[in-house]
Amino acid sequence: xxxxxxxxxxxxxxxxxxxxRPTRPQKSGIIGDYRGALPCRMALDKIPATPxxxxxxxxxxxxxxxxxxxxxxxxxxxLETLTPAAPLHLPAVIELVNQCATRFPGVxxxxxxxxxxxxxxxxxxxxxxxxxxxxxxxGLQRFGYCGLMHAAAWQRAAQKGASRVISLCxxxxxxxxxxxxxxxxxxxxxxxxxxGLPGQTTCGDLDPGLVVLLAEELGWGAERLNTFLTRxxxxxxxxxxxxxxxxxxxxxxxxxxxxxxxxxxxxxxxCGMSLAAMGGVDAMVISGRHVAAGQALARWLKRQAVFQRLxxxxxxxxxxxxxxxxVAEQALLFGGERxxxxxx
Amino acid sequence: MNxxxxxxxSSSLKYRLLAMPxxxxxxxxxxxxxxxxxxxxxxxLHNVNGRxxxxxxxxxxxxTAFEEVLKLLARTGAPxxxxxxxxxxxxxxxxxxxxxxxxxxxxxxxxxxxxxxxxNPPATALVAACRQRYPDLPQVAVFDTAYxxxxxxxxxTYALPRRLTARLGIRKYGFHGTSxxxxxxxAARFLKKPLAEFxxxxxxxxxxxxxxxxxxxxxxxxxxxxxxxxxxLVMSTRCGDLDPAATLRLLIAARGDTGTVEKTLNKTSxxxxxxxxxxxxxxxLAAADDERARAASQVYLWRLRKYLxxxxxxxxxxxxxxxxxxxxxxxxxVRAAVCADLDCFGIxxxxxxxxAALPLPCDVAAAESLTRILVVATxxxxxxxxxxxxxxxxxxxxxxxxx
Numbered sequence: 001x002x003x004x005x006x007x008x009x010x011x012x013x014x015x016x017x018x019x020x021r022p023t024r025p026q027k028s029g030i031i032g033d034y035r036g037a038l039p040c041r042m043a044l045d046k047i048p049a050t051p052x053x054x055x056x057x058x059x060x061x062x063x064x065x066x067x068x069x070x071x072x073x074x075x076x077x078x079l080e081t082l083t084p085a086a087p088l089h090l091p092a093v094i095e096l097v098n099q100c101a102t103r104f105p106g107v108x109x110x111x112x113x114x115x116x117x118x119x120x121x122x123x124x125x126x127x128x129x130x131x132x133x134x135x136x137x138x139g140l141q142r143f144g145y146c147g148l149m150h151a152a153a154w155q156r157a158a159q160k161g162a163s164r165v166i167s168l169c170x171x172x173x174x175x176x177x178x179x180x181x182x183x184x185x186x187x188x189x190x191x192x193x194x195x196g197l198p199g200q201t202t203c204g205d206l207d208p209g210l211v212v213l214l215a216e217e218l219g220w221g222a223e224r225l226n227t228f229l230t231r232x233x234x235x236x237x238x239x240x241x242x243x244x245x246x247x248x249x250x251x252x253x254x255x256x257x258x259x260x261x262x263x264x265x266x267x268x269x270x271c272g273m274s275l276a277a278m279g280g281v282d283a284m285v286i287s288g289r290h291v292a293a294g295q296a297l298a299r300w301l302k303r304q305a306v307f308q309r310l311x312x313x314x315x316x317x318x319x320x321x322x323x324x325x326x327v328a329e330q331a332l333l334f335g336g337e338r339x340x341x342x343x344x
Numbered sequence: 345m346n347x348x349x350x351x352x353x354s355s356s357l358k359y360r361l362l363a364m365p366x367x368x369x370x371x372x373x374x375x376x377x378x379x380x381x382x383x384x385x386x387x388x389l390h391n392v393n394g395r396x397x398x399x400x401x402x403x404x405x406x407x408t409a410f411e412e413v414l415k416l417l418a419r420t421g422a423p424x425x426x427x428x429x430x431x432x433x434x435x436x437x438x439x440x441x442x443x444x445x446x447x448x449x450x451x452x453x454x455x456x457x458x459x460x461x462x463x464n465p466p467a468t469a470l471v472a473a474c475r476q477r478y479p480d481l482p483q484v485a486v487f488d489t490a491y492x493x494x495x496x497x498x499x500x501t502y503a504l505p506r507r508l509t510a511r512l513g514i515r516k517y518g519f520h521g522t523s524x525x526x527x528x529x530x531a532a533r534f535l536k537k538p539l540a541e542f543x544x545x546x547x548x549x550x551x552x553x554x555x556x557x558x559x560x561x562x563x564x565x566x567x568x569x570x571x572x573x574x575x576x577l578v579m580s581t582r583c584g585d586l587d588p589a590a591t592l593r594l595l596i597a598a599r600g601d602t603g604t605v606e607k608t609l610n611k612t613s614x615x616x617x618x619x620x621x622x623x624x625x626x627x628x629l630a631a632a633d634d635e636r637a638r639a640a641s642q643v644y645l646w647r648l649r650k651y652l653x654x655x656x657x658x659x660x661x662x663x664x665x666x667x668x669x670x671x672x673x674x675x676x677x678v679r680a681a682v683c684a685d686l687d688c689f690g691i692x693x694x695x696x697x698x699x700a701a702l703p704l705p706c707d708v709a710a711a712e713s714l715t716r717i718l719v720v721a722t723x724x725x726x727x728x729x730x731x732x733x734x735x736x737x738x739x740x741x742x743x744x745x746x747x
Contacts, residue, residue, distance in 0.1 A: 123639050124646035128586055129578040131617035132636065134608070138597065140590045186650065190587030198503030203588060206502055207570035208609050210514060211591040212602045217512055222596045228505075229588050237505040261498035269654040276653025280688035305660030310688060 001336070004051035005327040006100070008034070008092050014324075017049045022328030040095050044103040052339065054100060054109045055331030057323060058093050059145065060086040061113030066120070068330045070338050071097050071109040079111075085139045108335040112327050117147030118177075118184055125186055125277075144187040146175045146288070148326040153285035153319050154179045160315065162283035166274045168267070169287045170245055170294040173199040176267065178274035178281075186277040188270050194230055197266050200244060203233035204266065235259055245290035249297065264300055271301055280310070287319035294318075346370065347732050348417075348425035349725045350410065352467040355379045357409045360725040361422055364733040367726055371422045375401070375409040390416055406466050407473035427482040429732030430471055431522065431724065433463035433573065435487030437513055442490065442735045445471055445483040453485065459513070460572060462610065484732040491521030494563040499658075502571075516575075518567030520548045524557040525564075526727040527668045527720040532562065534705045535716060537663055544664045545655040547648070548722065549671035549678065551624055552580045556648075558655035566658055568651050574609060577651065578644045580623040583613035585647070615640055625671060629678070645681045652682055656689045656715075664716040665691070673719055676701060679708065683717060690714030 003022060007014040013034040016025035027048060034043035056071070062082050069075050076094055083090040093111075100109055126142045128135065135141060144150065146169035153167040165179045174197045177187040188196030198204035211229075214220060220228070236242050238259035248256055248263070275281055284301070286294035298316045301307060307314055345365075351358040360372035373396075377386040388399045388409075399416055403409040418424070432439075436456035443449050450472060457464045474483055500516040502509060509515060524546045532542040539562035546557040554577045558566040568576030568584075578584045591605065598604040616623035619640035621631050628644075631637035656662055667679050676699050683693045691713055698708040701719040709717040 124642035127618065127639060127643050128590065129583045129614045129618050129640075129643055129647075130586070131608070131612055132620055134594070134617070138590070138593050140587070140593070142587075190590065191593075192587055192589040194589040195585075195587035203503050205585065206504075206588045207516075207572050207575035208583060208586040208588070208591045209570075209572035209574040209606075210502070210504075211588050211595065212606050212609075213512070213514075213571070215595060215600070216602050221600060222592055225592055225595075226589075229592070233504050235503070238501070238503055240506065258498060258501065262501050262503060265498045265658075268657050272654035272657025273650040274653070275657065275688055276649050276686065279685040304657065306657040306689070309661070309690065 001052045001332070002050060003053050003055060003328045003331050003335075004047065004049045004104075005055045005057070005324045005331065006096060007057045007323065007327070008089070008096050010088060011035075013043050013096070015047050015049075016324040016328070017047075017051070018325075018328045022325045022332060025324060028324070035092050035095070037095060037099070040092075040099045041103070044099055051104060051107055053331045053335030054104060054107055055327040055335070056093065056097060056100075056109055056111050057114070057148075057327045058111050059089050059114045060143075061111075061115045061119070062139070062143075063119050063141075065111070065113045065116055067116050068110050068112045068334045070334055071111050075111065108338040110331040110334045112148060112330040114145050114147045115143045117151045118142075118144035118187060121184060121187065128191070140191045142187065142190050144175055144177055144184060145173070145189050145193040146171060146177075148323060148330075149287045149319065149321075150175075150177050150179065150184065152321055152326055153287050153317075154182055156317055156319055157283040157285050157315075158182070160283065160317065162315065164278040164280055164282045166271060166281050166284045166314075167287070168284065168294055168298070170290040170297075171199075171288040172244070172290075173202055174245070174288065174290075176270045176274070178277045180278045186273055197270065198234040198238070198263065200242070201231050201234045201236045203229045203237070235263075238262060245293040249293040264297065267297060267301060268304060268306075272306060275306065281314050282312070283315040283317060285317045285319055287321070291318055291320065345426045345733060345736070346423050347427050347429050347729050349429045349431070349728045349732070350467075350470065351431040351725065351728070352406055352463075352470055354462060354466060357403075357406055357413065357470075358725070359413050360729070361417060361425060362726065362729040364729055367729065371417055371420065372725070373413070373416075375403055375413060378403045378406055378409045380404070388412060388416060390420065392420055392422070406470040407477075410470060410474065425481070427484065427732060427736055428474060429728045430467055430483060430485045431488070431728050432467050432485045433488045433519060434460035434517065435485075435489040436517070437515070439485070439487050440490055440493035442484055442486045442731045444735060445475060445485055449485065450475060459517075461606075463573070482736055484735045486522060486728045486731045486735075488519045488521045489517045491525040492516075492518030492557075492564045492567050495566055499566045514571055516567070516570045517572075518555070518557070518564065519569040519573045520550075520553065520555045520557070520567070521564065522724050522727045522731075523548050523669065523722045524555075524559070524567070526724065527666050527722050528557075528559050528562060530705060530720050531664050531666050531718050534707075534718065534720070535663060542664075543659045543662050544666055545652060545659060545662055546666040546668070547652070547672050547682075548669050549648075549667065549675075551626070551670040553582065554579050554648075554669075554671070556651045556655055558658045560659055566655060576647075578618070578647050579614045580625070581611050581614045581616045583609050583617070615644060618643060625678075626675065629675070645678065648678075649682050653686075653689070656686075656691075662689075662715045664718050666718045666720050668720050668722040673701075673704065673721055679717070679719070691717070693717055
């Protein structure tokens with residue numbers, strides 16, 4: 001059985017082709033400029049695959065999508081209603097799903113949602129202290145955005161007997177969540193992945209007054225501010241150059257010491273919050289593209305007094321799975337079922 | 345030396361006349377409804393020897409209110425103040441300790457007003473008016489941010505481009521420092537620990553603003569408020585933490601009108617916005633059968649609990665958790681909800697003792713708890729009076745924030 005995974009991004013479409021089990025992809029690639037009907041069709045034509053099932057990674061599903069689903073007319077309609085909350089991403093997804101149906105007719109498409117793992121975040125964690133009307137008008141509530149990774153991290157730790165897990169996904173936009181008995185209780189991200197831990201180019205937690213100050217002092221409009229907070233901040237802002245978490249923590253350049261300290265400190269705060277949320281911790285799981293830096297950070301965290309004083313030392317696990325593999329697993333699970341139904 | 349401590353709110357002026365250094369209170373009170381005329385008349389509530397009298401007065405601004413207070417003090421036989429101690433919320437990066445007001449200091453105060461647009465301008469205007477009318481009366485400014493000057497750079501830095509943050513003075517300043525410092529010193533004394541070895545998490549939970557402070561060796565190492573008093577905990581009408589992209593979304597919805605967004609986040613959010621019932625968390629906790637009120641209480645308590653965990657992780661081994669100010673001192677259920685199930689930090693509360701935490705200071709931790717849980721009464725006016733006295737009697741006239 002051949003599985004095709006599609007990861008639509010802001011500008012590029014990443015694909016991977018798996019045969020049978022989702023371990024190593026047979027083929028993979030990145031196609032630029034896939035947005036819009038015609039470019040999307042041309043992009044799909046370039047993918048050398050005859051899939052039995054397709055997995056599409058969707059970054060936002062709100063509280064509407066609580067797990068993976070097989071795409072159909074109803075699902076597309078529900079996606080459509082969510083577009084105001086993710087106006088750049090969801091239209092591209094909808095276009096992609098429609099074009100896939102033409103390019104690969106009859107092949108089930110499984111949509112997996114980054115936010116699904118967080119659809120049941122407790123209200124105390126989900127809600128911002130804003131006027132009810134504002135929350136509803138703008139859909140301002142907290143989600144997590146690395147749900148696929150965290151779900152896999154939880155399973156990994158649960159197999160080893162853990163029931164309270166701190167999961168750190170070190171992607172360019174990192175995210176930490178506290179999971180108790182499979183349910184996330186606390187997550188660093190917010191209404192968008194901009195809140196929380198600083199990323200490679202995203203600012204992370206800010207005083208809300210600062211956004212207002214920047215608009216006033218610099219006379220910047222929304223677009224400029226958005227670029228500033230999401231493309232020029234984070235590690236790039238702190239160090240003055242574009243760099244990954246692996247680069248930052250592999251080197252010892254003294255000029256970047258402050259950036260390393262800031263990241264470590266923010267992680268320590270997040271771990272303290274996790275401990276308060278779960279009343280303790282059994283395991284920590286590191287995942288994501290920059291798992292090497294994550295392991296160095298986990299070693300540092302374990303040395304801090306708050307972890308040292310735990311009655312049972314925290315176990316640290318590493319999750320090597322890529323997002324593509326996890327999407328392929330979901331496609332196999334949900335799409336495979338559909339195929340078997342069709343065969344029967 | 346008789347020091348008149350002045351604390352400007354946006355529409356009030358609290359004052360206390362203290363005989364220093366013995367810290368004897370000679371008179372005190374609050375001028376209410378200072379500013380444009382409101383539905384009810386402006387008045388001064390004046391206390392002498394525990395007896396309160398009410399005095400109507402016309403007070404279009406804080407300077408007039410100050411004159412009325414001086415007249416009232418003279419009329420009730422109080423001695424004339426020898427010096428003034430002003431509470432200033434924001435000291436920016438210019439003021440890391442209390443300062444005697446001279447022309448340079450006043451000019452600098454005026455220059456940093458916009459750092460705290462709601463709080464600094466009335467106090468700064470009052471300092472200027474007092475200096476003009478009573479040039480011989482020594483004045484000292486005491487800053488809420490000063491205690492936090494010891495927050496390490498990595499904890500004070502936002503992940504924004506450094507050149508810009510340097511130019512605009514963007515960093516975490518932290519607030520409520522006068523109160524945090526006061527209760528930390530009281531707590532260390534109560535536990536008979538040398539201040540330099542005292543680690544704690546201080547919870548200043550006011551009926552309006554609230555913040556937590558991580559304390560190592562008697563010094564502030566972090567505060568939940570940030571560049572402005574808007575960040576951190578859920579407050580009566582302030583939102584506390586919010587996704588920067590969400591703030592941006594609100595700014596777009598307001599068509600770029602920063603004033604509207606500022607007002608929304610400062611005046612109609614927090615406990616008021618969430619509950620729709622009241623801006624006072626005490627009312628909201630009591631309205632348990634209202635669904636929105638219940639959600640608001642949960643969000644308020646949860647945010648508090650998360651930050652307590654975060655700062656316990658920062659402090660490492662805390663000698664004490666300190667609760668203070670209106671909510672911290674008088675709401676045992678808030679303390680209990682926040683401290684429950686924190687065994688992993690070595691914390692255990694004696695819930696019975698917590699229910700009747702009197703007299704203050706009071707230890708409400710269980711005997712086996714590795715960390716004490718203290719309820720301590722704050723006294724910002726006394727702290728300002730002490731700092732003013734120390735500043736005026738020290739040789740240099742400028743006292744570092746750590747005395």
